[in-house]
Amino acid sequence: MASYTISVNGKSQQVNVDSDTPLLWVLRDTLDLVGTKFGCGIAQCGACTVHLDGDAIRSCSFPVSAIGEKKVTTIEGLSASNDHPLQQAWQEHDVPQCGYCQAGQIMNAASLLNKNPHPSDDEIANAMHGNICRCGTYVRIKAAIKSAAEKNS
Amino acid sequence: MSIIKTQYNRRSFLQVSAASGGGLLLGFNWLTSCTSSQMADVPKEWFDINAFIKIGDNGSVTIYSPNPEIGQNVKTAMPLIVAEELDVDWKNVTVEQADLNTVKYERQLAGGSQSIRHGWNGLRMAGATARRMLMEAAAKRWQVSIDELTTTNGVVIHEAKGNKLNYGELAFDAATVAVPEEVELKDAKDFKLIGQKIKNVDGKKITNGTPLFGLDYKKEGMLIAMVVHPPAFGLKLKSLDDSKAKAMSGIKDVLLINTAPKEKQWSDTNAFPDLVAVVGESTWQVMKAKKALTIEWEEDTPLENSEDHERKMNEALLSKEGNVARQDGNTANAFKKAAKVIESVYSGPFLAHNTMEPMNFFADVKADKAELAGPIQTPEFLRKSTADLLGLSEDNISIQMTRMGGGFGRRLYGHFGLEATVISQKMQTPVKLIYAREDDMTQGTYRPATKIKYRAALDDNNNLIGFEAKGTGVPGSPLFPNRFPAGAVDNYTAESVKIDTNISTGAWRAPRSNFTAGVEQSFLDEVAEAAGKDPIDFRLELFDRAISNPVGEKNDYDPERYAGVLKLIKEKSNWGADTPGVFRGVSAYYCHNSYVAQIVDLVLENGKPKLKKVWCAVDCGIVVNKEGALNQIEGGIIDGIGHAMYSAMSIKDGKPEAHNFDKYRLIRHKEAPLEIETFFVENGIDPTGLGEPSLPPVIGALANALYQALGKRFYTQPFVDQV
Numbered sequence: 048m049a050s051y052t053i054s055v056n057g058k059s060q061q062v063n064v065d066s067d068t069p070l071l072w073v074l075r076d077t078l079d080l081v082g083t084k085f086g087c088g089i090a091q092c093g094a095c096t097v098h099l100d101g102d103a104i105r106s107c108s109f110p111v112s113a114i115g116e117k118k119v120t121t122i123e124g125l126s127a128s129n130d131h132p133l134q135q136a137w138q139e140h141d142v143p144q145c146g147y148c149q150a151g152q153i154m155n156a157a158s159l160l161n162k163n164p165h166p167s168d169d170e171i172a173n174a175m176h177g178n179i180c181r182c183g184t185y186v187r188i189k190a191a192i193k194s195a196a197e198k199n200s
Numbered sequence: 201m202s203i204i205k206t207q208y209n210r211r212s213f214l215q216v217s218a219a220s221g222g223g224l225l226l227g228f229n230w231l232t233s234c235t236s237s238q239m240a241d242v243p244k245e246w247f248d249i250n251a252f253i254k255i256g257d258n259g260s261v262t263i264y265s266p267n268p269e270i271g272q273n274v275k276t277a278m279p280l281i282v283a284e285e286l287d288v289d290w291k292n293v294t295v296e297q298a299d300l301n302t303v304k305y306e307r308q309l310a311g312g313s314q315s316i317r318h319g320w321n322g323l324r325m326a327g328a329t330a331r332r333m334l335m336e337a338a339a340k341r342w343q344v345s346i347d348e349l350t351t352t353n354g355v356v357i358h359e360a361k362g363n364k365l366n367y368g369e370l371a372f373d374a375a376t377v378a379v380p381e382e383v384e385l386k387d388a389k390d391f392k393l394i395g396q397k398i399k400n401v402d403g404k405k406i407t408n409g410t411p412l413f414g415l416d417y418k419k420e421g422m423l424i425a426m427v428v429h430p431p432a433f434g435l436k437l438k439s440l441d442d443s444k445a446k447a448m449s450g451i452k453d454v455l456l457i458n459t460a461p462k463e464k465q466w467s468d469t470n471a472f473p474d475l476v477a478v479v480g481e482s483t484w485q486v487m488k489a490k491k492a493l494t495i496e497w498e499e500d501t502p503l504e505n506s507e508d509h510e511r512k513m514n515e516a517l518l519s520k521e522g523n524v525a526r527q528d529g530n531t532a533n534a535f536k537k538a539a540k541v542i543e544s545v546y547s548g549p550f551l552a553h554n555t556m557e558p559m560n561f562f563a564d565v566k567a568d569k570a571e572l573a574g575p576i577q578t579p580e581f582l583r584k585s586t587a588d589l590l591g592l593s594e595d596n597i598s599i600q601m602t603r604m605g606g607g608f609g610r611r612l613y614g615h616f617g618l619e620a621t622v623i624s625q626k627m628q629t630p631v632k633l634i635y636a637r638e639d640d641m642t643q644g645t646y647r648p649a650t651k652i653k654y655r656a657a658l659d660d661n662n663n664l665i666g667f668e669a670k671g672t673g674v675p676g677s678p679l680f681p682n683r684f685p686a687g688a689v690d691n692y693t694a695e696s697v698k699i700d701t702n703i704s705t706g707a708w709r710a711p712r713s714n715f716t717a718g719v720e721q722s723f724l725d726e727v728a729e730a731a732g733k734d735p736i737d738f739r740l741e742l743f744d745r746a747i748s749n750p751v752g753e754k755n756d757y758d759p760e761r762y763a764g765v766l767k768l769i770k771e772k773s774n775w776g777a778d779t780p781g782v783f784r785g786v787s788a789y790y791c792h793n794s795y796v797a798q799i800v801d802l803v804l805e806n807g808k809p810k811l812k813k814v815w816c817a818v819d820c821g822i823v824v825n826k827e828g829a830l831n832q833i834e835g836g837i838i839d840g841i842g843h844a845m846y847s848a849m850s851i852k853d854g855k856p857e858a859h860n861f862d863k864y865r866l867i868r869h870k871e872a873p874l875e876i877e878t879f880f881v882e883n884g885i886d887p888t889g890l891g892e893p894s895l896p897p898v899i900g901a902l903a904n905a906l907y908q909a910l911g912k913r914f915y916t917q918p919f920v921d922q923v
Contacts, residue, residue: 048449065449065484072484076424081416082409084605085483086556087637091861094556122409129408138403141827144835145271146406147413147556147605168874175869179861181556181606182271183838185872187831 053114055080056124064111071095071106074121082122082150086179093178096151096158097121103158122150125157132195133157140191144182152178156192164199166192247371249333250379251304252282252326259354259368261288264298266305267315268577269402270607271835272891273828274315276401278323280825281316284393285327285386288354288367295401300579300599308601310577311612311707313792313889316824320886328383330374337373338365388822388884397827402603412603414574415634417562422630423452425479425623426486428493429472429643432854433702434501440476441494448492450485454478455626459618461588467581470615471644471704477623483634490636501702503854506549506649509674509701513651516672516697517545523698525681528751529691534666538657542730546654546719548917549848550674551647551708552858554866557605558640563620564630569596570621575604575611582614586621608839609707613645641864642856646849647708650678650715654723657691662731664689664742669720672697675705678712684762684790685724687755688742703851709839710892713791714899718844718917721787721900726913735786735904736770739763757790761819764881765797769817772879773799782812785904789897793888795819795881798837798898800873800905809909809923811841811873814901816894818878821885829890834876836894842867844899846920865920 049066052059055078062077069088074080074097083106086094090105097106098120125131133153143149152175159166159174166174171192180188243256254262263279263286279295300308307318331351338356339346342363350357354367367374388394405412430436442454460473476493480486516522535541561574570590576582579599587594604611620633635643650673657666667689671677677696686692708714728738743766745751746759766788769775775786781803788797799815814837823829846865850857858864903914906923914922 064482065488067488068482068484072482076482076484079418080409081411081418084413084556085415085558085634087861088487089637089860089862092556122407129404134407137407138399141397141399141403141831143271143400143403143406144273144831145556145604145606146400146402149406150409153407172870177868179556179866179868181554181608181839181866183835183842183867183872184831185838185867185869186834186874186876188869 049112051111051114053111053119055119056121062111066110066112068111069107070097070109070111070114070119073111074106080121080123084147084150086148092148093155094148094151096154096178098154098158101158101161103155122154125154131157132198133160133191136191136195139194140187142184142187142191144184148178148180152180152188159192160196160199165196243368247375249330249371249375250326252323253286253330255367255371257368257371259292259366261286261293261354261367262296263293264296266298266308267319268308268310268579268601268604269297270310270577270604270611272310272315272832273400273825274310276398277316277825277828278319279401280393280398281320281323282327284391285324286331287351290393290398292354297601299601300583302580308579310607311609313794313891313893315889317793317886317888324385325383328385329379332380332383333374333377334367334370336377337370341365341370341373394822394824395826398825399827413557413605414560414562414602415557415605417573417602417632419562419564419630422562422632423479423481423627424483424486425477425620425631425633426490426636427619427633427639428476428478428490428495429639430497431642432497432503433471433644433704433851434499434503434854435497436500437474437476438496438498445478445489445492448485448489450481451489452479452481453627454493455623457619457622457626459589459615459622461585461618463588465581465585467578467613468585468615469613469645469704469706471702475619477619479623479627479631487636504701504703505852506850509649509699509851512699513649513672513674516699517651517653517670519697521697522670522695524693524695525679526686526692526694526752528686528689531666531668531691531693534691535655535657538666539660540658540730542656542727544654544723544726544913544915545651546722546915547651548649548715549850550649550703551843551847552641552849552864553608553610553645553708554641554864555604555606555608555610558637559616559635559643560633561617561620562630562632563617563624565590565621565625568592571598572617572621573600573602574617574620575602576614576617577604577607577611578614582617585614585618589618589621590625608709609711610645613706637861638859641859644704645706646703647714648673648676648678648705652678652716652719654720656723656727658727658731662733664727664731666691668693670695670697672699674699674701674703678715680712680716680756682754682756684746684757685742687750687752687759688746690751692751710791710896713789713892713896714840717787717789717791717896718840718899718903721789721897722903722914725785725900725904725907734776736766736775739766739788761795761881762788762790765795765817765819768879768881769797769799769815772817773815775799783905783909785901785906785908787897787900787904791896792892794890794893796893796897798901800898800901802905802909804909809906813875813877814873814898816876816878817881818890818894819881819883820888820890820893821883822887823880824887830878832890833878833894836892837876837898838867838872840895840898841873841902842871844902844917844919845871846918848918
């Protein structure tokens, strides 16, 4: 066990966990932030996607000891009141079916739009390729990202 | 307006709360679950009108969704049906997931695309009965005849005197009104909500990370448990050294558990009732401790291989022994006099369900009762097996249904709930059991591996005079003997051969249809080609035969509705007007009471197929929630294409060869069709389900489009290495 102070959604949090504990389990088990999902544990499905200084990372394979001073943002902290353009677009396009992968999809898409505010269809498909949706909502995910991107001036 | 006797299904919804103290839910602690901004609109009192409806004194309405939610969106659609007949503004409706309650509700099960079909009448009656009781309360208050009253959007109106009362003002009285013996249901033309595009009631919570799923469930003092099952079908535990694991930080215990109920139900399918369980404080600690176990396994039953399955299935297709499930005419004779015979064998592999949320369950077992919570498609069955295992009455076991991160049939089989139960009982503490992806993917309950051999006989005029289907699989045949083209061919044989296995298998989204539809529709494409006929016209000829002069009596489909979706897609897709560089394949199928026809359009980019558009025509009768319906159809199409193209589970020495998504390929963004367009047949028939029907046929449309593009037929799933 070791003590780490990490910044999560703008709040400084002290956690006592094993140094190899993936960020995912610190979020879910220690900090009660369960919006970030466990899917595969080997960075293959994207359900656990969060931001580290705005970049999408797979929290299931990212040890807490490697966070350092960088800022973690989870789905719970993506916007103040669930009003990020992507969250709104996800609801407008009624994207989710089971909904389990969608927090990871949104976080990955948010990181894409941070870097590339007006992605082409191919750029969206490439950027989102690491996030599996088992229900098959890909067509709606793409439409929602395009809608949100249109709102970027 | 139709009138319906409320005695029908009485038990299921007419639990009028007069029996439990007038339905007045005093002291109901609603405020704690609301944010401050909502408080102004919160009712002070709630009144139970029946098992589905609770009305607050301010006109707020809560509608309980009875069935488990696995992503099929019944949590929106079922309450929507109630709200339609209740005649309330959807904006004032809050939906809550009901717990398992077999006194109040019937068939709380997610499976077979049956929730809407079975729920339709009962849900409408629940809404209509409540509306009638509110009107009766108003009639009494105003001392007028109920015939003079109307309702609109949650208000009872007496037009003549200009009186209005909202449902909230009448709820107290309504809760004590006798349940009417018959009620009027709306005409379909008067529907305000049904048929509209209504957003998912959990859409906001899903996109902001609110805890909803089984894996998110928490209770004070809860420990985390994981299980280790044998790495191969046929192996059992020989020895366990848990000394290292037990000494690790956060680890509470390592247990050997047996989870087999004395009386096994179908839902208890499970290859591994004997398990090692590791229990600890946090998930990561338990995951690490699992790796520190030293376990030796020994052979219990023979270890199987996919190569052996392949050989056995091929032998079965050649063997003379089979169970002939249907015989019309004289098929052997038809083939003797045939001008052309077409014969093909199609194969499909084992498939894992791979719900994105791995198996998990919460249990808190006490000496005299047990509380369970988690993702389960069959809560009633789980409760029965839990009662059996614990020796408790079912009345002392509660099951809370959490939202499920996918089902696809996997969560029909509730062994994980029993595992959580046994672990909690032994630990005497609340426990949440979690499967790692590897535990989940290698546990079995797979879609069976299957093969069908088809033969078709054409006469000199290219009429289909004989049709033979012989199916086999590990463990069972995927054939449906009474489905199309049975009924449309004079000489028809359907025959099945079983093969024993120790690999556990189960229902996988659209069981059997998920294989049979695609391959049957591929084969019919071959036959149409051999007959020199357009594939849609060829099918329509067969349906004409089934309409005008059907063969046999037990045909499991309505040929007019079947032909209807084909005609609709033919028109909408502009079939026959070829676009250079676009390759098209068609298919149609009927399963789970709904009819679907599809056309896949694909192009070649650097010689590789790219899916441009999928056209889809659906006859599911009345469309309840158009948004949810479209989403289900699109998802089924992508699921079907994905598994036909990319997915398979193979077995070597009893071991599932893929353990995680690095080896088990699922369809991803880049591989999805660019566009899907769906058209509904409007016929006003009572609604049927959509969780499954769009998946099976698309595999045929895909294979047929690939044939047009690449000039070769696709007989073995998955296709990815053949394109």
